[in-house]
Amino acid sequence: MIDQRHTITRWVSLLYRYGQMYIGERLKAHGIGKGQHIFLNALYKEDGLSQEELSSYLKIDKGTTAKALKKLEAQGYVLRQVRAEDKRSYRVFLTEKAWRIKDEVRGVLTDWRHILSDGLTEEEQRLALELLEKMGANAARFIEENDKTPKA
Amino acid sequence: MIDQRHTITRWVSLLYRYGQMYIGERLKAHGIGKGQHIFLNALYKEDGLSQEELSSYLKIDKGTTAKALKKLEAQGYVLRQVRAEDKRSYRVFLTEKAWRIKDEVRGVLTDWRHILSDGLTEEEQRLALELLEKMGANAARFIEENDKTPKA
DNA sequence: TTAAAATAGTTGCACATGCCACTAATTACA
DNA sequence: TGTAATTAGTGGCATGTGCAACTATTTTAA
Numbered sequence A, B: 001m002i003d004q005r006h007t008i009t010r011w012v013s014l015l016y017r018y019g020q021m022y023i024g025e026r027l028k029a030h031g032i033g034k035g036q037h038i039f040l041n042a043l044y045k046e047d048g049l050s051q052e053e054l055s056s057y058l059k060i061d062k063g064t065t066a067k068a069l070k071k072l073e074a075q076g077y078v079l080r081q082v083r084a085e086d087k088r089s090y091r092v093f094l095t096e097k098a099w100r101i102k103d104e105v106r107g108v109l110t111d112w113r114h115i116l117s118d119g120l121t122e123e124e125q126r127l128a129l130e131l132l133e134k135m136g137a138n139a140a141r142f143i144e145e146n147d148k149t150p151k152a
Numbered sequence C: 001t002t003a004a005a006a007t008a009g010t011t012g013c014a015c016a017t018g019c020c021a022c023t024a025a026t027t028a029c030a
Numbered sequence D: 001t002g003t004a005a006t007t008a009g010t011g012g013c014a015t016g017t018g019c020a021a022c023t024a025t026t027t028t029a030a
Helices: A008-030 A037-045 A051-058 A062-074 A096-100 A102-117 A122-146 B008-030 B037-045 B051-058 B062-074 B096-100 B102-117 B122-146
Strands: A078-082 A090-094 B078-082 B090-094
Touching (some): A008 B122, A051 A090, A096 A102, A102 B122, A122 B102, B037 B051, B037 B090, B051 B090, B062 B078, B096 B102
Antiparallel strands (some): A078 A090
């Protein structure tokens, strides 16, 4: 019925939304929402980051970051320690409870990647990541340049 | 500081969120939100579809579709006509006001694609679309199969 | 050294999105 | 034919997300 030509933007939208559904479904049982897993995964890689560092690494708004961490803290997955050297900021640490489910949380992303990669060769998977990375870097550069408020 | 290895999922998230920001910013002046442009674009391709058809084509929840169309109708961009043959459903038509901004609305997506494609060869762009399409189809198949409520 | 600018984090608001329960109409079938 | 099942659309709820205004602290510079 409709012309089936899809665009990059359209597929990105589908992949994002469906990925969120999958992740949300898989983590629901732990009381972790689809907006929080990304922070857990970042902290598994490097524990003790500040919210600012998480925000800028993940390129997620600091308000969103604050809310996600608040939930993770309420669920007992992270705790926040005011830094002595700079009392404005925290260090965010994973709790034992968070470390205990590390493999499971990381497994959700791994599994989703496997679902997406079905039928793709190793080479295609590598290429997909490389091209997404290039486009992502372009997007980030553009958006970040354009919200620098013109000084004048 | 943090290991810079990003995954497909991470880049998809960034591309989606930044794309939404870009689109929202560009269409704000027309009173069109970032959640509505996708429906306009689908209708530019084929006018007069039902909400059901739009939902299933775009793979967007029918509740979300209903709300987006309600906004577009309130802004005078679409109107809905009950079908005589099936009084449960509408045909959604673009108004003259919507047709007038067609090039501009479509241009937003084109421009965003150009931003993303900066530094990519034609061949890479083709590949990117092809790989996204394959992964998108995998995602859709998985999600759609898994929410078929087991009959038993 | 003090006043101004920058920075980390919080909160409220608006909006997008999916899910679910619901209504009204249509279709299937006993 | 009449009842059950299915379908199109709506509305409420929960959550994620970005933005903007705000506070508290730290840094810069006059």
